[in-house]
Amino acid sequence: MRLGVVVWAEGVTVKFRIAEDSVVERGMLVKVVDRGRRYVLKVVDFKPESLLTPAEVAIISSKADRGEKPQLRDRDLRLYDTAIATIVAQIDEDGEVHGPSSVPALFSPVEELGEEDLKMLRLHTGDIPIGRVRFGHSAVDVEVALDGAKTIPHHILVVGGTGAGKSNFGRVLAASILHLRGRYSLVVFDCESEYLLGSKPGEMGLAHLPFSEEYLFLVSARVPRPGRLRVELPELGEERSIPAYPLKMDVSRLKPGDFALTGEFSSPQEELLWLAYKQFGEGWVEALLSGDARTVYSRLGRMAGVNTISVTKRKIRYLTGDGSVFCRDCGYDLAAAVLSMVLKGRVVLIETPFATEGEEKLLATVVAERVFRAYERMRKELPEKWSQLPPVLIMVEEAHRYLGSQALGGKGEVRENVFSIIAKRGRKYKVGGLYITQMPSELMDAVVRQALTKVILSLPTRPDYLAVMNHSPYLDEAEAEIKTLDRGEAIVVSPPSGFRLAVSAKIYQYEEYALRLIQEEKRLLATREVSRTPEYADA
Numbered sequence: 001m002r003l004g005v006v007v008w009a010e011g012v013t014v015k016f017r018i019a020e021d022s023v024v025e026r027g028m029l030v031k032v033v034d035r036g037r038r039y040v041l042k043v044v045d046f047k048p049e050s051l052l053t054p055a056e057v058a059i060i061s062s063k064a065d066r067g068e069k070p071q072l073r074d075r076d077l078r079l080y081d082t083a084i085a086t087i088v089a090q091i092d093e094d095g096e097v098h099g100p101s102s103v104p105a106l107f108s109p110v111e112e113l114g115e116e117d118l119k120m121l122r123l124h125t126g127d128i129p130i131g132r133v134r135f136g137h138s139a140v141d142v143e144v145a146l147d148g149a150k151t152i153p154h155h156i157l158v159v160g161g162t163g164a165g166k167s168n169f170g171r172v173l174a175a176s177i178l179h180l181r182g183r184y185s186l187v188v189f190d191c192e193s194e195y196l197l198g199s200k201p202g203e204m205g206l207a208h209l210p211f212s213e214e215y216l217f218l219v220s221a222r223v224p225r226p227g228r229l230r231v232e233l234p235e236l237g238e239e240r241s242i243p244a245y246p247l248k249m250d251v252s253r254l255k256p257g258d259f260a261l262t263g264e265f266s267s268p269q270e271e272l273l274w275l276a277y278k279q280f281g282e283g284w285v286e287a288l289l290s291g292d293a294r295t296v297y298s299r300l301g302r303m304a305g306v307n308t309i310s311v312t313k314r315k316i317r318y319l320t321g322d323g324s325v326f327c328r329d330c331g332y333d334l335a336a337a338v339l340s341m342v343l344k345g346r347v348v349l350i351e352t353p354f355a356t357e358g359e360e361k362l363l364a365t366v367v368a369e370r371v372f373r374a375y376e377r378m379r380k381e382l383p384e385k386w387s388q389l390p391p392v393l394i395m396v397e398e399a400h401r402y403l404g405s406q407a408l409g410g411k412g413e414v415r416e417n418v419f420s421i422i423a424k425r426g427r428k429y430k431v432g433g434l435y436i437t438q439m440p441s442e443l444m445d446a447v448v449r450q451a452l453t454k455v456i457l458s459l460p461t462r463p464d465y466l467a468v469m470n471h472s473p474y475l476d477e478a479e480a481e482i483k484t485l486d487r488g489e490a491i492v493v494s495p496p497s498g499f500r501l502a503v504s505a506k507i508y509q510y511e512e513y514a515l516r517l518i519q520e521e522k523r524l525l526a527t528r529e530v531s532r533t534p535e536y537a538d539a
């Protein structure tokens with residue numbers, strides 16, 4: 001369908017007159033065909049063109065105000081709407097897609113972009129579907145999918161205000177990864193318990209997907225010992241049995257590095273940790289926690305100051321909590337269990353609804369550190385084996401708590417923590433971070449810059465979306481669109497997935513997406529059953 005006519009083209013900006021009766025929406029993709037080339041344009045704004053004099057405007061508007069129909073001679077010559085669009089891609093006659101190297105001629109017709117044209121942009125060819133392409137507020141039938149192998153090591157940043165759909169996005173992504181049955185690993189820290197079953201009755205979670213029985217690994221206080229958790233799913237009239245491990249880690253399994261990489265300790269305090277470890281071996285955390293500062297001081301041969309000892313004790317107590325997660329003599333090591341599952345391409349869900357902020361921080365640090373170190377060591381020592389490992393993505397909600405410039409020591413000393421290390425160096429080892437936050441302006445610049453894939457959901461605060469826009473390609477003209485995003489609508493930037501534009505997307509609503517995957521997974525399981533039955537098996 002024809003939408004208008006080009007009236008100006010300069011640089012990568014095209015202005016076109018909007019044809020009478022056609023509807024053009026912000027974020028919409030349109031095309032212009034000129035001399036065998038197809039230009040794909042994204043509508044970013046609108047502007048009326050008027051040749052009316054101020055007196056005419058005054059007279060006509062006053063009439064309109066009184067409810068009279070304004071009469072205007074030669075109206076279509078003197079007043080019309082235009083849309084401002086950016087050229088996002090140029091498709092040459094041979095079908096090759098690249099960045100714009102020319103502009104369409106003036107007065108070329110502007111047309112609706114068909115599904116066939118849209119497919120040439122290859123927004124649907126990745127293996128991790130997240131939603132559909134969106135024109136204005138309506139979704140079209142072309143999927144938006146990230147390319148996991150390239151996207152994961154380059155990190156993903158998800159930003160959005162309260163209720164914008166961040167956790168829904170997290171569940172959709174986790175479901176897509178689970179559905180790939182081992183191609184990638186994912187570690188999710190879920191402090192609200194919303195990923196397993198959804199956050200309220202009627203919602204769904206990862207447990208609803210049949211493959212969860214094989215590819216999900218749950219770490220949760222819901223189970224007292226390693227085994228399987230049976231969950232009933234009244235929505236489906238089914239039940240599942242999911243591999244699970246208790247939310248427990250014996251303090252004797254903790255190393256000084258686990259604490260240091262929380263970023264909570266100064267250098268003298270970190271030295272003390274190592275000193276205690278050397279002195280007391282496995283029982284070092286116990287030893288630091290049990291005696292008072294003076295006793296520890298003398299047991300350590302007066303090698304550390306009493307002050308340092310008491311501050312360090314306080315921090316360790318804050319991080320290890322009351323012993324319900326970091327237990328004594330329980331023998332469990334959830335970090336080792338998680339690592340073994342990550343190496344096998346599992347989606348690991350760690351539920352921490354009752355953990356304190358300190359426990360959460362230590363837990364996330366220990367797990368992320370073990371995974372990162374294992375991949376790093378493997379790449380250095382056994383590159384062959386490393387190349388077989390699934391890329392792993394570590395997802396943290398409230399990322400500003402871990403990666404804020406404040407969390408990393410404020411303006412003075414910058415203390416590294418495991419997430420800043422992964423943000424900087426994870427790429428080399430196939431370890432990526434997925435950072436979810438409402439406050440990107442609080443994140444370290446480096447993290448925003450290093451996360452090459454960005455999912456921008458509705459975000460009302462200007463400093464926050466500017467922080468993201470300043471560090472991403474294709475977003476120069478996106479401000480107006482960001483302001484009009486509704487719940488679940490997003491702008492997706494992902495050069496690693498081969499996207500050459502800021503893609504307007506509607507993220508799948510989790511429950512709808514899950515129902516589709518459940519059907520597909522059931523079909524796959526059924527064919528697997530058939531091929532296992534002896535009379536159908538290959539000879």
Ligand SMILES: Nc1ncnc2c1ncn2[C@@H]1O[C@H](COP(=O)(O)OP(=O)(O)OP(=O)(O)O)[C@@H](O)[C@H]1O
Nearest residue numbers: 161162163164165166167168169487488507508509
């Ligand atoms: N893509 C979507 N399509 C339809 N509905 C959605 C979508 N994303 C989110 N919602 C709905 O919006 C509500 C809030 O979503 P969600 O919990 O994901 O937001 P959030 O950004 O994580 O919020 P919070 O800041 O409270 O953590 C949910 O009820 C969810 O069903």
Ligand SMILES: [Mg+2]
Nearest residue numbers: 166167168397
């Ligand atoms: Mg949320």
